[in-house]
Amino acid sequence: MPIASRLPFRAISLLLALASGMASADEASVRREVEKYVGVPVVESVSRLPHGGLYEVVLNSGELIYTDDAVSFIIDGRIIDTKTRRDITRARLEKLATIDFKSLPLEQAVKRTNGNGKRVVVTFEDPNCGYCKVLGQELEKVKDITIYTFLYPILSEDSATKSRDIWCAKDKAAAWLDWIVKDKTPKTAECDIAAIERNMLLGRKLRITGTPTLFFADGSRIGGYRDAAGIEETLAAIAGAAGKAAADAPAVAVDTDKPASK
Numbered sequence: 001m002p003i004a005s006r007l008p009f010r011a012i013s014l015l016l017a018l019a020s021g022m023a024s025a026d027e028a029s030v031r032r033e034v035e036k037y038v039g040v041p042v043v044e045s046v047s048r049l050p051h052g053g054l055y056e057v058v059l060n061s062g063e064l065i066y067t068d069d070a071v072s073f074i075i076d077g078r079i080i081d082t083k084t085r086r087d088i089t090r091a092r093l094e095k096l097a098t099i100d101f102k103s104l105p106l107e108q109a110v111k112r113t114n115g116n117g118k119r120v121v122v123t124f125e126d127p128n129c130g131y132c133k134v135l136g137q138e139l140e141k142v143k144d145i146t147i148y149t150f151l152y153p154i155l156s157e158d159s160a161t162k163s164r165d166i167w168c169a170k171d172k173a174a175a176w177l178d179w180i181v182k183d184k185t186p187k188t189a190e191c192d193i194a195a196i197e198r199n200m201l202l203g204r205k206l207r208i209t210g211t212p213t214l215f216f217a218d219g220s221r222i223g224g225y226r227d228a229a230g231i232e233e234t235l236a237a238i239a240g241a242a243g244k245a246a247a248d249a250p251a252v253a254v255d256t257d258k259p260a261s262k
Contacts, residue, residue, distance in 0.1 A: 026069055030055050033071035051079060051088070062096060062207040064089055098219040099206060106148050108195040108202075110166065112173040115144035119235050122215040124152040124203055127162035127179060129211040131225040136180035141228035145235070149176060150199045152211055163196050165189045218242075 027046040034057055035041050045058045054066045054075075066075040078089040104122060121139075125132040139147055151167055153159035162179065168189035169175035178184040214222040214231075218238045226234070 027055070030057065030067060030069060030071055034065075034067065034074075037071065037074070049079075054079075056092070058096065061209075062093075064093060064096075094220070097207075097221040097223075099215060099221065101215060101217055101219045104148075104215070105198070105202070108198055109148035109150045110172045110176045111146065111148055112177065113146045114140070114142060117144065117146035119145045119239075120148070120217050121145060121231065121235070122148045122150065124150045124199070124206075124208050124211055124213045125180070126153050126155045126159045126211040127151070127166065128153075128155050128159045132212045133180055133183075135212045135225050136177070138226070138228040138231065140177075140181060142231055142235075150202070151196050152199055152203050152208065153196070154200075154203075154211065160196075162186060164191075164193050167191065167193060167196055 027048065030046045031043045034043055034046075042059050042061070043057055044060050047056050048054075049056050049066070053068060055069065057065045057067060059065065066077075066079070067073060078087060080087055080089075101122070106122075109122065123132075123135070123139075125135070139145070151163040153163040162185075165186035165188055166172060166175045166179065168191035169186060175186045179186050210223060212225060214226065216222075216234060216238055218241065220234070220238070222234070
């Protein structure tokens with residue numbers, strides 16, 4: 001008879017609690033030793049991996065490192081599954097970069113629409129970002145899309161000034177396009193710019209360290225410039241995945257024995 005089956009329920013519960021406490025203690029000690037090594041509290045989370053007794057350490061910057069339970073070494077690199085040839089680190093980083101798209105405060109963004117606007121993309125952009133200007137040209141080529149641009153002035157004091165003038169313009173979308181696509185400096189304007197200040201806080205929360213940064217309806221992120229073809233490819237892949245998920249969803253049963261209402 002297995003040992004567990006001879007133990008009373010309270011004893012089994014105590015053992016499970018102890019085991020859970022030991023695991024937590026291991027993760028806590030890894031966090032403590034990594035931060036001791038770095039010198040500042042930089043660890044967001046620690047979790048044990050099913051690979052070689054390693055621990056995954058997620059830093060506040062969004063970076064991943066690996067170590068053992070004694071933090072006797074640190075690996076700053078990628079883990080590849082040799083059986084599946086899957087890049088485990090890359091998959092994990094993509095998951096960590098994914099956001100809850102529906103939670104984005106879109107009222108804080110400049111909105112513009114091409115065509116029917118049925119597809120959606122969100123961008124975080126600095127007015128003085130060179131690649132943002134190139135992205136603006138490319139987004140104008142993408143049909144049937146709604147673009148929400150969060151003004152994110154991180155490059156210079158002038159970036160903050162231009163962001164203010166664009167946000168305070170009577171037609172925000174026109175002012176943004178005039179500047180980002182046509183290089184037409186926005187007119188000086190004054191208004192409440194609390195939305196831009198909230199954008200800065202949001203960007204830091206989402207670990208946005210460069211512009212442009214794009215987000216799509218499935219929560220995925222692209223850091224950096226993409227051309228129109230690349231954006232179309234991503235939008236098509238998201239639509240295809242959503243369609244497949246809908247097709248695979250179980251059908252809702254219909255009670256055919258229930259009499260129809262008159």
